[in-house]
Amino acid sequence: MTGLHADLTVPGRLVAQVHAAPGRVVAVIGPNGAGKSTLLGALAGTVAATGRVEVGGRDWTDLPVRERRLGVVFQDRSLFPHLRAHEDVAFGLRTRGVPRRDAERRARDWLDRLGVGDLAERRPAELSGGQAQRVAIARALATEPDLLLLDEPFAGLDVGVATGLRIELARHLAAYAGVVLLVTHDALDALTLADEVLVLDEGRVVQTGSPREVAAHPRTEHVARLVGLNVVREGETLRSFAPSAVTVSPRGAGSGPAPTSARNRWAGRVAALAPHGDAVRLLVTTTRGPELIADVTPAAAVELGLDPGAEVWLSVKETAVQTDSMRP
CATH class of the missing domain: 2.40.50.100 (RNA polymerase II/Efflux pump adaptor protein, barrel-sandwich hybrid domain)
Incomplete structure (x- = not known):
């Protein structure tokens, strides 16, 4: 894998270059309206953009969303309301052509890894916020994506639940071979999970560096207050x-x-x-x-x-x- 190389423009909303080596976690931070969600959408192919995207040595520029080796975890989890947890995790595998029995086995294995294997038969309405987010993370990682997009994965969770999930996620990301982009409003996420920080402001990249570098020398008011x-x-x-x-x-x-x-x-x-x-x-x-x-x-x-x-x-x-x- 050669990581992520993107040079994207969304007229009136975003002009950004993003580069990350395999196995790196990039925290994307900035105030509301800075272009964070637009960047994730452009990388995923759900937001129309001009430019070029290359992931894992493959040109994604004109690739349909369904053909991108992509995992996404949303703020609201976005689990299928009618599916049980193991079915939800297996769904992504099945859409990539994995046989049903193998998909089921891998889905249950990932639920076990995220500590919710005993909840495999529950539907979203029967899960707490933290449990549902663990299922969503399992679903995203089960497909072994080249690019993992995490859109404020701890938003709306109790402090204790978020802390436990942050520790668990860090353990799995340490063994993940692809590139992770983590959108967050929490300095703790950037400091504990990320290898690099990318700061967006008014649709442009205004600072990049290690978490410690960015925290020590913030170049926007938002980042200074965040730390x-x-x-x-x-x-x-x-x-x-x-x-x-x-x-x-x-x-x-x-x-x-x-x-x-x-x-x-x-x-x-x-x-x-x-x-x-x-x-x-x-x-x-x-x-x-x-x-x-x-x-x-x-x-x-x-x-x-x-x-x-x-x-x-x-x-x-x-x-x-x-x-x-x-x-x-």
Whole structure:
């Protein structure tokens, strides 16, 4: 297999080049409307596009959808409501010419691998969201596709269910020989499942790199916020910094004079606070600029009276600020 090589244009919606070696997982991230679903549809052949798509050394450009060695897992699972789980998984195999008995055996084997073999006789209405998604993943992997498209596979699942499924999926993807494109809004998916990250914004690829590279040097506001950084935009430049780098001090009567430097100091009001690991995370609405987040110790939160509505100063040392251009 030679992986994925695509150069696609969907007029008014997408202009993208995508390259990935066999066995690689590419996380596709970006804000709503960035073109993520359009990209998946263009690769699958369900969205009309110009350009070229090559997968596994085979030209897919004009290939009908049914002839593409493709697996897809949708947000809503898209299981057939009238089929039992084993029948649903076997369906894709049967459409590729696998004899019924072999298709049934392989379907049940994949259900066992995904931990839902005991649910093989159930229909979708009898499955939980997590169980249904495991069946959908089994269906996609059972056909041994050259390209696997995962469209937010953990969306709508409880945190605990999503965590278990993420671990299970990572194990199977580690042994998968094809190329995976994973559309996600969750930084954890990109950091734990992906080998590479592709960032889309307004229908164009604006950044690629390893998960750590993209997280350390985000080139869009969406990515910076996705990985939990504060973002201050200055023209075409992003200045980002971690919540732990923010110093919080009280503001108002009896709290001392206002700071004199303006660049990395903001006046604001605590909008909300919540536990965050060993810290307390504050959401602060500033009087000039964006909402910012800051992490303080529980003791500091009590000592400084950081309740909702409290007026505060936020400050960040220049050495803690990362500056990046927004576009390549």
